[in-house]
Amino acid sequence: MRMAELSERSGVPTATIKYYLREGLLRPGRRINATQAAYDEEHLRRLRLVRALIQVGRMPVATAREVLVAVEDESLDHHSRIGAAVWLLPEGTAGAMETVPDAAAEAAERQAVELLERLGWNFGYAARDDSPAYRMLVGALAALERSGYPCTMEDLLVYGHSAGELGAVDLDMIERYEPGTLQVEAAVAGTVLYEPVLLSLRRLAQAEESNRRFGEGG
Amino acid sequence: MRMAELSERSGVPTATIKYYLREGLLRPGRRINATQAAYDEEHLRRLRLVRALIQVGRMPVATAREVLVAVEDESLDHHSRIGAAVWLLPEGTAGAMETVPDAAAEAAERQAVELLERLGWNFGYAARDDSPAYRMLVGALAALERSGYPCTMEDLLVYGHSAGELGAVDLDMIERYEPGTLQVEAAVAGTVLYEPVLLSLRRLAQAEESNRRFGEGG
Numbered sequence: 359m360r361m362a363e364l365s366e367r368s369g370v371p372t373a374t375i376k377y378y379l380r381e382g383l384l385r386p387g388r389r390i391n392a393t394q395a396a397y398d399e400e401h402l403r404r405l406r407l408v409r410a411l412i413q414v415g416r417m418p419v420a421t422a423r424e425v426l427v428a429v430e431d432e433s434l435d436h437h438s439r440i441g442a443a444v445w446l447l448p449e450g451t452a453g454a455m456e457t458v459p460d461a462a463a464e465a466a467e468r469q470a471v472e473l474l475e476r477l478g479w480n481f482g483y484a485a486r487d488d489s490p491a492y493r494m495l496v497g498a499l500a501a502l503e504r505s506g507y508p509c510t511m512e513d514l515l516v517y518g519h520s521a522g523e524l525g526a527v528d529l530d531m532i533e534r535y536e537p538g539t540l541q542v543e544a545a546v547a548g549t550v551l552y553e554p555v556l557l558s559l560r561r562l563a564q565a566e567e568s569n570r571r572f573g574e575g576g
Numbered sequence: 577m578r579m580a581e582l583s584e585r586s587g588v589p590t591a592t593i594k595y596y597l598r599e600g601l602l603r604p605g606r607r608i609n610a611t612q613a614a615y616d617e618e619h620l621r622r623l624r625l626v627r628a629l630i631q632v633g634r635m636p637v638a639t640a641r642e643v644l645v646a647v648e649d650e651s652l653d654h655h656s657r658i659g660a661a662v663w664l665l666p667e668g669t670a671g672a673m674e675t676v677p678d679a680a681a682e683a684a685e686r687q688a689v690e691l692l693e694r695l696g697w698n699f700g701y702a703a704r705d706d707s708p709a710y711r712m713l714v715g716a717l718a719a720l721e722r723s724g725y726p727c728t729m730e731d732l733l734v735y736g737h738s739a740g741e742l743g744a745v746d747l748d749m750i751e752r753y754e755p756g757t758l759q760v761e762a763a764v765a766g767t768v769l770y771e772p773v774l775l776s777l778r779r780l781a782q783a784e785e786s787n788r789r790f791g792e793g794g
Binding site for chain 1: 587620621624625627628631632653654655658659662665676678692695697698699707709710712713715716717719720722723724725727731732734735736737738739740741742743744745746747748749751762763765766767769770771772773774775776777778779780781782783784785786787789790791
């Protein structure tokens with residue numbers, strides 16, 4: 359397909375597609391002549407992924423580029439490849455409080471270690487402490503402590519078990535795709551695109567629960 | 577306590593506290609003399625909440641101010657008060673794709689309505705369609721469709737049920753606080769501060785599940 363069709367089917371403006379091409383986020387099309395190139399379904403799929411990373415994931419171009427390099431890295435085994443791509447995703451989309459090595463940070467580190475032990479999660483990765491997701495968890499627990507809202511292990515276990523169910527359905531979803539690049543792309547897209555689904559459903563669930571407990575005619 | 581102690585106990589620099597005071601995010605202290613004021617535990621609690629909203633919630637000052645007005649509005653019944661405060665929280669922290677009234681947006685609207693019906697959630701609010709959380713959900717479902725990763729109702733129900741469990745534990749957590757302003761503050765803080773806990777645990781769960789299914793020595 360030509361650029362015009364690629365733009366129409368993806369919903370991404372031509373100027374933006376050209377920008378992504380210049381930035382190396384999209385492979386060049388197959389050259390037809392001096393001024394035109396042809397694109398295929400793989401370009402379309404990759405273009406949609408790039409748009410999800412940048413618009414929904416709010417990723418800087420450089421980070422998106424690194425993620426795509428990992429997605430395409432066929433030298434890694436499947437588990438490592440998915441891990442490498444998702445590892446590079448920025449620390450969620452929530453902000454983080456400054457990381458100072460205070461009592462709250464130390465308590466948060468201990469809490470995170472205990473939580474993961476109780477959940478029985480060990481990932482298979484050697485360097486858990488470097489994992490952006492793990493650092494994000496520790497940072498979030500420290501922020502709760504500093505804000506005057508320390509969490510109990512019981513509360514965290516509910517969060518952990520819910521997250522565990524989500525992890526299982528997320529892997530079910532990606533396993534519908536062909537092993538290899540298609541699955542890794544699905545893993546990256548799913549991680550980014552389902553975050554607002556989850557956060558919005560949690561807020562709606564809070565409103566529903568608040569209505570049941572405090573509302574009139576619950 | 578004086579400004580210095582307020583700064584020390586909250587971990588917020590004095591210059592930042594003065595900024596929050598100027599912006600009306602914090603009530604003035606009780607004036608002692610021309611140059612000094614005294615602050616109390618309520619100031620400390622409010623200061624920690626403001627910092628959580630701005631740093632973790634990445635809220636603009638104007639939005640944080642509106643949230644605090646709702647938190648302090650004792651004219652509303654409890655359910656409405658919590659709802660009003662949480663309603664004003666920005667649409668989570670994930671970006672959103674441009675909202676165009678295309679086929680994906682229409683399908684997303686239908687999916688969201690069906691999902692909430694199946695979950696049996698109705699919130700008690702009259703204007704659900706205006707709810708920022710609801711609009712966020714519809715936007716997220718549309719983005720999934722446009723990105724080439726449409727979700728099934730079965731997948732969404734897993735997300736919905738997990739979110740329901742989180743909503744229940746979130747309400748349990750806020751009910752530990754005294755009814756009134758303290759609970760509403762806790763609701764706002766909890767909504768913002770647990771988002772990175774949830775997002776990080778989901779990523780860790782994905783890594784664990786991927787290890788079990790694809791890793792060596794699972």
